[in-house]
Amino acid sequence: MPSSTSSSDPRLWRHTWLIVLALCVTFLGGWEIFWRVQGFSPTVNNDDNLWAVERGRVRRTGPDAVIFVGSSRMQLDIDPDAFSRGSGWSGPHQLAIAMSATLPILVNLAADSSVSGTIICEIYPMTFFDNTYQRYGVAKAHLDRHASFTPADEAEARLRTLTQQTLVSSLPALFPNQIVRAISGSRWPRPNHASFGSDRFGESDSTYMKLTEARALQLRQQWKRWKGNPANPAQITRMTRRVNRLVRQVRERGGDVMFVRLPVDGDTRVREARIMPRRRFWDHFASQVNASAIHYADHPGLAGFSLPDGSHLDRRDIAAFSVSLGEILARERTAWGNLRQHHMAK
Amino acid sequence: MLFNSLTFVIFFALAMFLHRLPLSWTSKKRNLLVASYLFYAAWNPPFVALLWISTVTDWFVARRLAATQHPSGRRALLLASLGVNLGLLGYFKYASFVLDSFGILLAQIGFVYRPPELDIVLPLGISFYTFQTLSYTISVYRGEMKPWGSFLDFALFVTFFPQLVAGPIVRAQDFLPQCVEPKRADARQLGFGLAMIVIGLFQKVVLADGLLAPTADRVFGNVAKAGGVDAWAGTFAFTGQILFDFAGYSSCAIGAALCLGFVLPQNFNAPYGASSFSDFWRRWHISLSSWLRDYLYIPLGGNRHGSIRTYVNLMLTMLLGGLWHGAAWNFVVWGALHGAYLAIERMLEGSIEARFGKPGAARRLASYLVTFLVVALTWIFFRAEGISEALKLFSALISNGSATQVTLRDCVVVGTILLCTIAAHIRLRDVDLEAFVTGLPMWVRTTALAAMIISLVLAPGDDRAFIYFQF
Numbered sequence: 001m002p003s004s005t006s007s008s009d010p011r012l013w014r015h016t017w018l019i020v021l022a023l024c025v026t027f028l029g030g031w032e033i034f035w036r037v038q039g040f041s042p043t044v045n046n047d048d049n050l051w052a053v054e055r056g057r058v059r060r061t062g063p064d065a066v067i068f069v070g071s072s073r074m075q076l077d078i079d080p081d082a083f084s085r086g087s088g089w090s091g092p093h094q095l096a097i098a099m100s101a102t103l104p105i106l107v108n109l110a111a112d113s114s115v116s117g118t119i120i121c122e123i124y125p126m127t128f129f130d131n132t133y134q135r136y137g138v139a140k141a142h143l144d145r146h147a148s149f150t151p152a153d154e155a156e157a158r159l160r161t162l163t164q165q166t167l168v169s170s171l172p173a174l175f176p177n178q179i180v181r182a183i184s185g186s187r188w189p190r191p192n193h194a195s196f197g198s199d200r201f202g203e204s205d206s207t208y209m210k211l212t213e214a215r216a217l218q219l220r221q222q223w224k225r226w227k228g229n230p231a232n233p234a235q236i237t238r239m240t241r242r243v244n245r246l247v248r249q250v251r252e253r254g255g256d257v258m259f260v261r262l263p264v265d266g267d268t269r270v271r272e273a274r275i276m277p278r279r280r281f282w283d284h285f286a287s288q289v290n291a292s293a294i295h296y297a298d299h300p301g302l303a304g305f306s307l308p309d310g311s312h313l314d315r316r317d318i319a320a321f322s323v324s325l326g327e328i329l330a331r332e333r334t335a336w337g338n339l340r341q342h343h344m345a346k
Numbered sequence: 347m348l349f350n351s352l353t354f355v356i357f358f359a360l361a362m363f364l365h366r367l368p369l370s371w372t373s374k375k376r377n378l379l380v381a382s383y384l385f386y387a388a389w390n391p392p393f394v395a396l397l398w399i400s401t402v403t404d405w406f407v408a409r410r411l412a413a414t415q416h417p418s419g420r421r422a423l424l425l426a427s428l429g430v431n432l433g434l435l436g437y438f439k440y441a442s443f444v445l446d447s448f449g450i451l452l453a454q455i456g457f458v459y460r461p462p463e464l465d466i467v468l469p470l471g472i473s474f475y476t477f478q479t480l481s482y483t484i485s486v487y488r489g490e491m492k493p494w495g496s497f498l499d500f501a502l503f504v505t506f507f508p509q510l511v512a513g514p515i516v517r518a519q520d521f522l523p524q525c526v527e528p529k530r531a532d533a534r535q536l537g538f539g540l541a542m543i544v545i546g547l548f549q550k551v552v553l554a555d556g557l558l559a560p561t562a563d564r565v566f567g568n569v570a571k572a573g574g575v576d577a578w579a580g581t582f583a584f585t586g587q588i589l590f591d592f593a594g595y596s597s598c599a600i601g602a603a604l605c606l607g608f609v610l611p612q613n614f615n616a617p618y619g620a621s622s623f624s625d626f627w628r629r630w631h632i633s634l635s636s637w638l639r640d641y642l643y644i645p646l647g648g649n650r651h652g653s654i655r656t657y658v659n660l661m662l663t664m665l666l667g668g669l670w671h672g673a674a675w676n677f678v679v680w681g682a683l684h685g686a687y688l689a690i691e692r693m694l695e696g697s698i699e700a701r702f703g704k705p706g707a708a709r710r711l712a713s714y715l716v717t718f719l720v721v722a723l724t725w726i727f728f729r730a731e732g733i734s735e736a737l738k739l740f741s742a743l744i745s746n747g748s749a750t751q752v753t754l755r756d757c758v759v760v761g762t763i764l765l766c767t768i769a770a771h772i773r774l775r776d777v778d779l780e781a782f783v784t785g786l787p788m789w790v791r792t793t794a795l796a797a798m799i800i801s802l803v804l805a806p807g808d809d810r811a812f813i814y815f816q817f
Contacts, residue, residue: 010533016537016541019796020792020796023796150390156348156352156353169803172806176805
């Protein structure tokens with residue numbers, strides 16, 4: 001039985017839709033302008049769909065690709081253009097995931113025969129040397145999303161990225177439920193300190209970071225919730241052997257893996273050093289891993305920055321940091337390449 | 347490709363643009379056919395082959411049926427069509443379920459059997475398009491219609507993108523005649539079609555996904571911890587979610603088809619305003635319930651062979667209807683319960699009126715509310731992970747436990763939406779939707795549509811697939 005049997009006046013619908021269009025344009029235009037005046041700017045939503053698109057791009061790269069893997073530090077501390085200037089390497093890809101462990105992504109890239117570039121892998125000790133695998137779920141969720149990504153999903157993700165780059169209305173902080181939540185907590189919505197591009201590289205603006213005191217409180221609460229279990233020396237050795245196998249897999253395809261410990265500051269540095277002292281964790285790993293391992297504290301070009309929240313560089317510093325990092329990594333890769341050739345010649 | 351996606355907006359805009367160009371009717375149908383295959387391929391390109399197998403099989407079976415007079419030959423052709431279509435459906439949807447159930451059954455009698463892990467992808471919409479093509483072959487077999495002359499028309503009937511993946515299940519007799527003459531939506535069809543799409547998306551994105559699904563997911567995702575308040579809130583949240591999700595999809599499908607000039611059958615008619623279970627099934631997923639009636643219940647004998655046989659036929663039909671929804675025992679239980687309700691209602695038919703007289707307003711209201719409540723409680727089997735989870739939630743319903751997973755705000759939101767929905771469904775149960783919408787004052791109609799569109803634009807982009815996509 002047909003679902004439409006009515007015979008309404010056609011002019012009624014023309015008038016209806018003209019008025020509806022006018023109402024929507026007026027409201028949404030006003031909404032967009034209002035929030036821009038409040039200081040909001042468009043930014044890409046840093047979600048698993050965006051990660052899946054970028055992971056798909058990585059499959060189509062060659063041996064010149066540089067792939068960043070890690071946590072939010074890796075995502076917010078790197079300026080890709082400055083890094084390319086410093087290293088001489090082009091084609092950086094950002095696969096770092098906030099609040100996530102690094103190793104599952106490294107495993108995924110090592111197992112992918114199409115990946116033959118250089119993987120720059122952040123070592124965040126609180127997840128890398130933690131036996132409880134607390135942050136593995138985040139990495140797994142992103143990997144699962146990529147595995148189930150259909151052509152329609154990819155097209156949709158790219159279209160949404162376009163709207164997110166154009167409209168502040170797409171910001172999660174401005175979803176109606178978030179505005180209601182903010183106002184009911186006696187706060188006016190504020191721009192997030194982190195913003196991202198469609199290439200997933202981001203930056204953190206300390207102007208919009210919460211007041212240092214509030215941020216410090218948030219970090220203290222995060223530390224209280226941390227229920228990790230630091231690995232013992234034997235476990236670190238076993239893990240390093242596993243990492244070496246992954247490095248070998250990548251090198252067999254002409255690629256490389258390099259490890260980086262990114263800067264930390266203030267309270268965060270003190271707590272991380274107390275729970276996972278450098279000597280027992282990073283130094284142990286660096287002495288056994290068969291790849292470059294660069295600690296920020298060993299290089300003046302990486303160590304001299306102040307981090308407003310203790311974990312992330314301010315956007316005004318990431319260019320200088322990235323140039324330094326690029327130079328150091330390029331030198332290290334050349335040195336390692338010469339060393340391997342020397343061993344092979346013997 | 348989901349209706350609530352930017353990809354679909356662009357896809358549909360292109361399809362509409364091509365459809366309104368001054369091309370021949372055959373070219374327009376070819377464009378719609380290509381668009382429909384692209385729509386399906388956007389999910390998983392290789393599975394277009396299954397659509398093609400179904401289409402080609404039933405096209406040729408129907409033509410052979412018309413040319414074959416011998417009853418055994420005709421029966422063999424019908425069985426071939428049933429075999430191919432139900433075979434595909436059986437393999438992709440039920441193979442793992444059958445093997446697992448076989449293993450459980452053997453374990454009950456002391457045999458250990460570990461079935462192989464079959465990693466079978468369920469093709470999108472297979473339950474819908476196989477039923478649709480079967481209705482064509484069965485109608486030709488019964489002599490209700492002649493095989494259609496145009497393969498293009500038939501292929502479009504099978505794959506028409508607005509209803510391809512989640513219905514309505516369209517009958518060949520309703521769709522194919524629409525392919526004869528050129529179809530181009532007039533201003534009225536376009537206007538109301540767009541309104542149907544907006545209303546459908548609002549139901550799905552804002553009501554189902556935004557306001558109801560979070561509560562339902564929280565409760566059903568942690569049944570062991572649910573207190574009494576949690577259980578009731580979760581149950582009602584899912585009761586609303588499944589209505590708005592599925593009715594929303596149907597509304598979008600019907601609206602999209604109308605914008606292209608095609609009329610699809612109504613699939614939902616104020617189901618939560620039903621006065622009885624038989625009335626509920628005349629209002630909920632109408633295209634499926636009428637399909638089951640015409641191709642299962644009536645061929646089994648319907649109500650023509652006495653009361654006991656009628657109850658058996660009702661139970662069998664609803665059991666298979668439950669199984670159609672999902673390859674799991676909780677769907678079978680859900681179907682069985684509805685079968686039992688229909689059978690009991692049939693048993694009591696007439697006797698209540700004979701005893702108490704015609705129902706007054708109070709009794710009618712009670713019938714609406716009781717029907718709604720029983721249907722809502724039965725949805726627990728539909729949503730729960732399994733029968734044991736469903737039973738745990740039932741026991742939570744009658745426990746004294748307070749809320750641990752839902753907040754007062756969740757309860758207010760769910761309660762408000764459900765009460766408004768029930769009131770609207772009771773009030774509008776016999777009202778034509780287009781007549782209702784066009785009868786509203788201009789300022790109400792435009793404000794409501796604008797508010798829906800604005801809330802859709804501003805809604806969080808939580809990509810939940812339509813619930814019925816998994817069937």
